[in-house]
Amino acid sequence: MDPVTVQELLPALTEAAGERAWQELAHLVLASGPSSAPPDSPPGGPDTLSHMVAAAWQAPHDLGHLRLLATRLTEEARSSPPFARDLRGWLARTEAPVSFDAVNTIGGSAQVTGPTLQSREVHGDVHLHQVTMSPAENRLPVPRQLLAGPPHFTGRDGDLAALDGLLAEGRQAGTPFVVVVSGSAGVGKTALASRWLGRLSEGGAFPDGQLYVDLRGHSPDAPARPGEVLGQFLRAYGIDRIPAELAEQAALWRSATAGLRVAVMLDNALSAAQVRPLLTGAAGGLVVVTSRRRLTSLGVDGAAFHQLGLLEGASAVELLARRIGVQRVDRERAEAREVAALCAGLPLALCLAAARLAARPQQPLAAMVGTLGAGGGALTALRAEGERAVRTVLDESYRALPPDAARAYRCLGLAPVVMFDRRVAACACGVTPEEIGPLLDELVENNLVEDLPSDRIDGTERFRMHDLVRAHADETAAGADSPNQRQAVVRRVTDLYLATATAAEALLTPSHRRLSRTYDFEPEPPPVFDDEAAALDWLDSERSNLMAMVRIAAESGWDSTAWQLVDAMFPLFLRLRPYDLWIEAHEIGLAAARRDGDREGESRMLTSGGVGLRNAGHHDTAVEWFTQALDEARGSGDRRAEAQALHGLGQSHLLAGRGERAGSYFTAALALREEIGHHRGAALTRLSLGELALAAGRPADAIELLTRAREELLARCDPYDAARALALLGRAHGRVPGGLALATRLLDQALGEFTVTGSVHWQARVWEFLGQTAEEHGHALRARDCYERSLALYEPVSESDARRLRARLPAAGTESD
Template structure:
């Protein structure tokens, strides 16, 4: 524990508030002695105590944030990450006083009394303003939650695709809270446990937007002290019954609220000049917030046009969009959309129709440009124009969101205008394929061949770093899944078969096993329909790996049988790759003898082909399986043979792994000096590859060898260095490394074998 920084901040906050120790104790209810200990850096407060102190001191938002961060910091720990994920607030927000009063009361309940409250803000139809209300309120109370705000669109009610998997949402939250990608657990339960652990001593505000049902929401609820707000088109009564949620129902605006919102957007003077026309306009919009916003955007663009002309145009618009009818006498929302659409220039209108074909929940500029077959400058201009017309909004990631009701209208227009739907879909799929292939260069994957040139009109994204590549994958991940599920034209079958092949590395790096399983099943079905054995095996291999990672042994076995059944139809290189994959799956299943058998078969084929690079790589795999079976001498011999080949091909990471494998075998043979030398060489090479995570793994191995040698100071230094590397990537395993180092201090309790 290191309370020095917190003590200094607490003392400064007390002095700024012109309070003595006794005054602060009286106001906060915390004892003078406890406050004195904290100010002298001798203790850190619990969450409840910290809340009492801050309520008494009334610090600014920045002071509150720094106090919270300092209160959570322990000696040597990295700074706490404070996420701020809320989408932008709406400057012209109006109305909803009753709902806001309820929400403010619930936020006060959390900040003043502690505990965890769930709020479900719901409405009977899309476009009623649930998200707008939740985001506006969240911005108003954000200062009461100094540890940050988390936001996610759960995609519960999208026209195409499935709701967001809670495990994926948890992965995003953990990343925002500072957990490194490689340290995020694979399973939903493990992710949920880590999420609750990371939020246990924090005061966070969560907005879970567009939830499908209670089952999707429950795994995302944090620890006590946080406030979660949920928006959904469903009632979610189970949350009220079990979690004690307070349900806040939303309907369309009242006439007064709709008029106030219109005036805020177009100017109060125009509404006062034509009060009857203003009332009729909001009535024709059905008092639906989305429709009023679109009408207001068009009126703002034509400030000289009388409101009565707007009323006339709405009355004369195209027939009703049945799905958008808000009730008898409430108006025609399709008319609102058509009015907005007709005001667009020809190029912008065509771009809008193409945008409606995007299957995912949000679209990037590059994907939108590819769909429409235009350049990036034109796409940016069209997107700005559509946003100004309120036909688009933006999410927290900067992507563009087409409201599902507007999307339905745009899709109708595609049919009316006889646009080339298939051509647009091919360009989108080619965009996802081509750029994923190029991004793989930064994920440690060797590209066997050059990517096929993209189709005309497809945007190639410029990527220069690993982080940029990962960010591109994250931005388009939901689009790939939605495209595979919804773009079912038989002429796109080959795209469905091959699309995600270049996404395998990303899924593996990020632990997106559920996404990989879902998409690879689709790809495998397409390959089986086309009866292409190489594609069957590639899709089956990726599916088997993901199933093995998630412990779905029976289905992984089915995929292994499918792959082995295709061997006689494959060429030698594909046979070797298949045997290698089967060996990996068996290794993950701890069937080490079977893993060794298949890895050796792959090694034999690679040797026969004269593929030295693949041969050397597979030698390390065979060596590892031999070591797991206790055949350490054979492991050492094979690694010694492989390392010169790996060095010649400059295969840094596999060479480093081979030195680590050899060290593991030598350590168990009792050759501690040789093992330590191997580990150090592995460390050096991983350093050349800038691979801090695997350096920490090897330092852990080296420390155990040093401890066995009696070099306790060396072992302690190795574990502390491993902790530094893991802390730099916010890995929770850093704490275990520090604990191992502390166990070697003279006054540490004796540890039994294997207790590290």
């Protein structure tokens, strides 16, 4: 029987919205696993796999948890043939998608329509929440990010066979396999790795996904940071709550890929330290690293190594023939061999020379021999790195460009982005999107710009320049353009990113007070997004470029642009929680705002940065930032900013466990917000006071505060914070005599609201509230079940919360209710 794969399981799990499919899977796990629970007991027993099924049953739209569950099920199937057989049967029965409006047979002749719940025992009220998006519509595709292999790939059969041999040896070890392909610049490392991985993937070797990232190890821009790459990889698998610390991110990545058959290509790596956190936990997976360096220290991680050499003479001539035509090479065989020799067997140099020759079909190859010979020097010198040959051909290619295309070449070499779309290219060149098309076509035709296939849903076409080509364009611009002209290119692109991020901010956080923006080159027309999803997707996919712009703006002395970029990125920080970038960006933005002398900007950087520090667990540093914000606001007379700083101080002290100090700050913030008419702000502070009263053992006070906060937040169209108030309100009712039924109903309602909004953290917290409430009322088994559901949701996103839940489980006991 063929093994069950994650690729097969994930669609079945996402489509198993009907109660019967989940019940069958829960029974299958309970019957086959280590749990001693009877087959007809509800899911969520003490074994880990069982409670993962229970959590997925409750929240079938949590793609990250579904993928982890699919991984665990495949691991169990590999170790237990009977379980694999039963799981294969379950898959066969769930091939047809289950509709939310399907008719469900309960027993006898009774039927109901829509979602149903079957349980041995129900306490309190039950609330079912209709979800507007079907699981199939919400499902992420399996990542397929690998670059397409070059169309004229040749001369590497021996290298491909060597890589096949290394893979065969590595798989015998039964551990995640890593191979490092190293070689000089332009030797074809990316082409070889892409060709090899593409061939393996076509054979079905990696059904659970293929990931690609350019680590920018030798780019003029800063190398990619492991944290930003891990966030990109985890989000590709539906996990969007990323821990703050790199060690936790790497651990989550290994957990998410354990048991998966995935391929990961880490292109242009700078060091082993950059690569090591990105290694998977998949014994059946493969990580391919390309680098100009050998990275031998990765040997301790079990890596194998392959050094890629230059093309031999016959292969180099064959590559040339594939680009300019066999007949042309046959007519000038001797000259073709000399061109290949002068290019030092370096594929990049050969491709550039071939592009020039293809553009001049009547020119004899002897002319190219003369060009290369004049600029290349001795063959022995060329073979050291081959870069002199590349430079000679690039000089020739550049001289042959029309003036407008030559200017575009120089501008794109200066643009502070590695990959770019047509809008960014047009902005860099100072032309319209319509005018950039022919210029890009000319550069692509001459092999100076690479046209990349897009993996984005919107089908946006992307381009990039090879590191050596980009360096040549940059140097050419230094000789041809004035410093002001070169600076204008970078400034135009930076202003485009500022305007686009601001448009995303306006859509994603409409209640966030908008601060002024200053542009040297304000884009026309201004950027727009169709909806919130598109805006957040852009911020997410461009986060590395945005951070690069922040750093460049600060280094260039464009201080207003630097802090305004950070301010515009606030929805990215708030929704996706990349704490490392959140803190770094605000440290840069705060310094820039102070140099700029903008008091509003300084206040915003202090308060927004304080939120990031507080949420990342740096409570005392957050207090310092909010204290500075308070002093600044009082000095300038900005009462709204003063209230924001007071509220931030209260939150920081509350999370640090200093309840009395938190209360004094919240009280002052509430009075000020009510006085100035900031109603939503007052509701948020009232919510915090309710949480504080609950923590202090005053549930009656908490109920009064939270009830009002809930009503005001709903009136202000803030469903997320209103759901927070509802969850805390349910917990408060559970702390008063006779409040169990109402508490259960309110918490269940909050759980449904957080499930719809996709907040995994608060789903986990509500399950914890349900467990605490059940435990306090003497229902130990129900409490344990709730804690296990909470733990299953916390484990992929927060190790500190998961540790707390693990500690709660033994205390929950096992006696019957």
